[in-house]
Amino acid sequence: MTGPRPVRQFVLKVHGRCNLACDYCYVYEMGDGSWRAKPRAMAPGTADAAVDRVAEHAAAHGLDAVQVVLHGGEPLLAGVAALRRVLTRARDRVPARVDFAVQTNGLLLDTAFLDLFAEFGVRVGVSLDGTAAGHDRHRRTHSGHGTHAAVTERLTALTGPYRHVFGGLLCVIDPTADPLATHTALTGSAPPVLDYLLPHGTWDTPPPGRAPDPTRTPYGDWLVTIFEHWYTAAPGPTSVRLFDALLDLLLGGESTVEGLGTDPSPQVVVDTDGGIARSDILAATVPTAAATGLSVHRDPFDAALAPAPPVCPTCAACPLLRVCGGGQPAHRHRAGSGLDNPSVYCPDLTRLITHASTRLAADLEHLR
Known part of the structure; x- marks a missing residue:
């Protein structure tokens, strides 16, 4: 077994608070309350130290490229000046190509930020949960107001004059929302990449609709519906990262999606402190x-x-392990046994992977 790989993705939590109260947020709405004891924002000295550690790591391992992701909380709450400081220091000090990215809820995404991101080539990912109704059901302000209208207004510039820094959209799956309506709403702005994210949950705190009954696969059914639409449609400008990674793995390649495949995620997170x-x-x-x-x-x-946490014996014996990798480690957790369990999403992952594998095998056989 090989040892841990060097880190290539560095997530800097430049701000530790958020201007939204999304009901599925794993930081503010689930088990993690540690943010309350940490600084609201990353101090300049801490940001400098984080960047210098990135430079040190890149030099020590001879890396040709790394990714620095500005994250939170909501990273734009840190302000233009603080983000400029981080970007400038990373550009000037890291002895490798630095690919910058930021993940934002979009509410503060104005021209000042877009000019900054265009200057440094920062790829901007925006969280958007499909239709107005689907988005506003979960992504609300602290006072309870929906944010779809405000976010889509901010997207106008990103999908227009600043499209060259548009990184894509991220949607957290709601299995009660219409999957094709969700997909159509998200692809309407022709994002270069679309990420579908399973809401975080565990065996003790299951995700919405994920009942113990293994014959029910609400998230798998939802994703299969979109997969079929995507798989049979003419190629378009939008890549669905989950499906691309799934097909790559089925064809013997490697995954670029955390929670799929057996390779550990080459990522570390630096908190505000x-x-x-x-x-x-x-x-x-x-x-x-x-x-x-x-x-x-x-x-x-x-x-x-560190190496990735080992999978449980059930997963180790499963023929789908190379593709699913046991699922996202957090989704395996159960009180008393820790991560030594299959994913709470095991039935859904099995449904999606089996469907995609059958579809792909039939087409390959037809080509032969």
Whole structure:
């Protein structure tokens, strides 16, 4: 077994608070309450130390390229000046190509931010949950108001004069929403990439609609409906990352999606206090699950390298393991057994993977 790979993706939580109260948020609405004890925003000295650790790691491993992701909370709450400082330092100090990205809810995405992102080539990902009704059901302000109208208004510039920095859209799946209406709404702006994200849940706190009955596959059915539409449609400008990764794995390739495939995610997270965490989705299980006890103020990223958590015996014996990888580690959690379980989404993943595999095999046989 090979050891941990060097990190290539560095997620900097430049701001630790959010101007939305999304009901499915794993940071503010699930098990992780650690954000309350951390600074609201990353201090300049902490941001500088984080970037310097990225530079150190890239040099130590001879990396030719890394990705720096500005994240939160809502990263735009940090302001233009703070983000410019991070981007400038990374561009000037990291001895490798730096691909910048930001993931935002879009509410603050004005011309000042777009000019900054265009200057540094920052790819802008926006969270949008499909139709107005679907989006506003979950993505609301702290006062309870829907945000679809405001976000789509902000998207106008990103899909127009700033399209060259448009990174794509991220949609959290709601199995009660019409899948094709959701997909049509999201592809209307021709995003270069579309990400469908399973809402985070565990065996103790299952995601909405995910009943213990293994014969029910609401998320798998939802995704299969869109997969069929996507698979049979003429090629368009939008890549669906989940489906692309799924087909790549079925054809023997590797995944670029966390939660699919057996390769560990080459990612670390730096919190507003400088603490180094592994994929912080684990904090949806227990608040300390992602913590390493390390800090950019004293520790190199090498100290945070670790192999992916092993899958349970049930998954190890499953013929779909190479494709599903056991699912997102956080989704395996159950009190008393930790991560030593199949994913709470196992029936849904099986439904989607089996359908895609059957579809692909039939087409390959037809070509032969």
